[in-house]
Amino acid sequence: MQHAIDWHQVLLRLLDRRPTKSPFCFKQIHALFLTTGLALHSYPFSRLLSLSSLPHLFSSLDGNHSCYSYSLLLCSPRPPSAFLINTLTSSLASSGHHHLALSLYSLLSINPTIRNYPNPHTYPSLLKACSTSSHLLPLGLALHARLIKLLFIPLDPFVVTSLLILHSRRDRIDACRSLFDQIPCPDLPAWNAVLSCYARRSDDSFFAAAEVLFLFQELQLSPSPAIPNEISLVALVGACGELATLSLGTWAHAYIQRRKSLVVNRFVGASLIDMYSKCGCLNLAFQVFDNLLHTEKDTFCYNAMMRGLATHGHGHGVLSLFEGMRREGIQPDDVTLLLVMSGCSHSGLLEEGRRCFERMAGEFGILPKLEHYGCLVDILGRAGRLEEAHEVLRKMPVKPNAVLFRSLLAACRVYRSLHFGETSIVKLMQLKPLYAGNYVLLSNIYADVGRWDDAVRVRKAMKERDIDKSPGLSLVEIDGTFHEFSTGHHTHPQAKEIYAMLDRISRRFHECGPIPLK
DNA sequence: ATAGGGTTAG
The missing domain is CATH 1.25.40 (Serine Threonine Protein Phosphatase 5, Tetratricopeptide repeat)
Incomplete structure (x- = not known):
């Protein structure tokens, strides 16, 4: 007995050090686990399992890896427990072997002899795996369905948060919100998940950014002990940048500086740089950049x-x-x-x-990529090298899109020459026959080179096809006051309501006065 | 006792 306990400690120590060296050491230790009987003990064995998918130990290119990782569990002296399966699942998922994690689940979840499997601990890492690669999203939905079927209800915050992330990758913001709202007392990861979900621009970035500000305030007022961290601030600063509201952006920056526990890491740094740039304060963006720790840049x-x-x-x-x-x-x-x-x-x-x-x-x-070719066409076109720009468009290995043709045509207009632009006109109208900007650009080009008949023809075609150009404005006036919020948003169907809400939120942010030092 | 969720542009 004394002997066995020694092995216990020796092997656990070994596990802490040696396996980081090579697959060979790891396999030796596995052998020792089997010969000494240590593999029968749940805790040491789980340590072995969780190390078994380390990328630098077993690269994903190693064809034998999946067999080995599986064999650890499935050929172990005892049938695996739910705990051990979950350990391996999370180990596989967190080292990028998403398919292996999922197939382990599908292999064992139908096996009724494994007690208490699957359980709520099984799902977060699987859902995370589905969220990270777009082709696994449908599988994630299947898992959601399974969760409902298994009736692990009410779902615990871990599961709800990972479901929230899953649906946010599908741009289903309403689903995210209703999941969040069902958490009675959200903890910080849950708050961060919903904040990041709105901060990650979806189709309705204006509304989403306003919602981030709103939620951040809810977070501050919430009775739960959740204290915002860097992740929360990345979302908040991002939303301020999206709205181009310098006053709120600086408020957020001040918040970060006064809270001793918050550091400007590379995530926060990049979001501040981005926010200040979008607010037109390049000098402040540079200040943040210069103050970033060397290791974070x-x-x-x-x-x-x-x-x-x-x-x-x-x-x-x-x-x-x-x-x-x-x-x-x-x-x-x-x-x-x-x-x-x-x-x-x-x-x-x-x-x-x-x-x-x-x-x-x-x-x-x-x-x-396509964008680089587009930029090259732009560079050449702006410099008046219309022939070279045209050559790039003609010869590029990627299929050019409307942006590239428009870019060349814009250059043709500046240099008053359509010689290398005629084919682009044809292509452009084939690609985007309903885009108002094309018609405006074309008729302007024709007018500039003196082809008035063509200019009129284009304008007529635009009218006939009932294509409307919405006017661009930059300052937005609502109820007699001008708003500093960024351009383009005033066309939002709920612009008025959102601006009103932003005003309220903005005032409340500033009313809370000096941010407490913590 | 040992297993699970949150952060990077256009």
Whole structure:
């Protein structure tokens, strides 16, 4: 007996250290588990299982991995308990083996001899696996149906939260909300899930952003001990950016700074940079960027800052930040290169933009996507290289979309030459025959080059097809006051109500006075 | 006793 207890401790220690080295060590320890009988003990065995899917131990490319991971459980000396199955499921799911986790479930959930399986602990990791890859979403719905059938009701907060995430990936915001509303006393992860769900722009970003502000206030007023953390703040700051409300954005920033427990990590940093850029305060965005901890400045943060610079037309700023990024050894991604190119495009940096495109595949190992080709067409077109732009459109390996044709045509208009644009007109009208912008662009082009008959013809066609162009406004006046909220939202069917709500919320945010130091 | 949910643009 003394002997067995020694093994117990020795092996658990081993498990803490050795298996991180190689699959061979891990298998040796598994063998020892079997020979010493330790595999009969639930706790040590669960430690073995939860380590069994570590990516650096067994890569997903290793064809034997699934067999091995399964054999640990299914060939163990005893039939597996619900606890052990759940351990392996979460281990598989959290290391990206989504299909394996799900097939383990489908293999065992129909087996009536396993007591208490499946149970509520089974579902969160499975639902999470379904939420992360779009082709598994239908399976997630099937799991939801199964949960209802099994009547684990009321569903516990873990299950509800993971269901909420699942439905948010399907843009079913109403489903998310009704799930959230059924949690009697939501904890922080539940609050964060619903906040992020609204913050992740769906089809109705204006309303959703207003809802984030509303929910954040509910969270602050809620009797539950949920204290907002970085994740909550990412949602809040994102919503302020979406609405371009600087006053609320700075309120959120002040909240972060005064709460000692909150740190500006890369998530919060990127959201602040984005928010300040969208509010037109590039200097404040830069301040946040500069104050970010060295270790937190990743590709995403650089991209956020570069996006701010690019949209404000600072092409040279984008380029120098890109150089800084390379100096720091931060790997650019496809978005980075797109931002560099779009910065060049808006600042007329023809050569720099073209060079960036040419270096993409070779130097950075990133294949140009449709957007990169679009940017290249834009760069060439703005520089008056209509023939070259046309060549890119003709020869590109990806099928060009309407945006690319419009981009070339816009350049044709600026340079008053339709020579390389005629084929684009045909393509564009085939692709988007109902888009008002196309007709306006076309008739303007014809007018600019003096082809008045064609201009009239286009306008007539637009009228005949009953295509209407909604006017663009930038300042919104409601009941005699101008609102600072971002453009475009006033066309929202509930604009008036939402603005009124935002006003109320905004006032309440500021009425709470100085944010308590905690 | 040991198993489960929350954060990155256009």
